[in-house]
Amino acid sequence: MEQFAARTKAILxxxxxxxxxxxxxxxxxxxxxxxxGHLLVEDVPGVGKTMLARTLAGAVGGTINRIQFTPDLLPTDITGVSVYDQTRNQFEFKPGPVFANVVIGDEINRASAKTQSALLEAMAEGQVTADGTTYRLAEPFMVVATQNPVEMDGTFPLPEAQRDRFIARISMGYPDADAEVAMLRDHGAGSPLTGLGPVVDIEEARDLVRHVASLHVSTPVRRYVVALCQATRTHPHLRLGASPRAALQLQAAARAQAALAGRDHVLPDDIKDVAVAVLSHRLLLERRSGADSAQDIVRTILSDVRVPTEDAPQTR
Structure with a gap:
């Protein structure tokens, strides 16, 4: 645990x-x-969405590719294409930009649903299939997709199946005045990534991911995860609740939260800490629900659902 804490602190x-x-x-x-998992970042241009992904990849010594999503982008522009090699008299697969540890999908909602779906197999299975052959992606593999929620002309909404593939959604927001002054002081002369090497190598990053996956989750905590997801499925202001995949990803995120807190087991507070980021982007509001946002609904559910025991009810 001490080695894990030292490495993750260095990355942060x-x-x-x-x-x-x-x-x-x-x-x-x-x-x-x-x-x-994979991260969805929704915010206006210029607040550091792409820089966040580049910094993470650089800190763990991983490879990074950026895909600029546009209306004319094709699925093979993402996954790769087989090209005939005349000298060898056979087809050769040319890997696309999805073959990297961190893939930035910039303005993902500007491509058609067909092209967006090209990421689905990669995000869900960690592989790409082309001409009947399956190619494994790098490990770890993470997609950081960005969206501009303000400028919607010429965009295509993300399919619900694809939104469900993202383990969390965040918004960067504008920096406060002090942070923006520090940015002008430190980054005004060039890229802040220049000269910054990794603090761990990619094999160490794989070890960190394996450690997180090994953390213990008790039966009562699993019941709590299920109770939260079920509460979204029956909520009167929601027409689409959290899927079973959401429950799995909520557990995975809670494991990572517990590991970053220095524990080898998950507590209910870990679930609460990550629930809004993990669940809210998957929920669809009823059109006339009157609810402020999906985030507010998740917070309400967190206050209503308590940690179940073998004999305790799930709601107050």
Missing amino acids: DRMNSVIDGKPAETRTALLTLLAG
């Missing part, structure tokens, strides 16, 4: 030295990587 310190004034967001990005 490196990320926070580049991303000014956003410790919660950098922590969630690292948590998503440790949980073996």
Whole structure:
């Protein structure tokens, strides 16, 4: 545990030295990587969405590719394509940009649903299939997709199946005045990533992910995860609740949260800490529900559902 704490602290310190004034967001990005998931970042341009992904990949010594999503982007532009090699008289697969440890899907909602879905197999299975052959992706593998929630002209909404593949959604937000002044002081002369090497190598990053997956989750805590997800499925203001995949990802994120807190087991507080980021982007509000947001509904459910025991009821 001490080695895990030292390595993750070094990664967070490196990320926070580049991303000014956003410790919660950098922590969630690292948590998503440790949980073996993918991150959706929704915010206006220029607030550090792409920089967040580049900093994380650089800190763990991973490869990184960026895909600029546009309406004319094709699925093979993401996954790769087989090209005929005349000298060898056979087809050769040319890997696409999805073959990296961290893949930035910039403005993912600007591509068609067909092209967006090209990421589904990669995100869900960690592999790409082309011409009947399956190619494994790098480990760890993480997609950081960005969306601009303001400028919606020429965009295509993410399919619900794809939104469900993201373990968490965050919004960067504008930095406060002090953080923005520090950014002007430290980053005004060039890229903040210049000269910053990794603090761990990619094999060490794989070890961190394996450690998180091994953390103990008790039966009562699993019951709590299920109770929260079931509460979203019956909530009167929601027409789509959390899927069983959401329950699995909530457990995975809680494991990462517990590991970052220095424990080898998950507590109910770990579930509460990550529930809003993990569940809210999967929920669809009833059109006339009157609810403020899915985040508010998740917070209400967290206050209503308590940790169950073998004989205790699940709701107050």
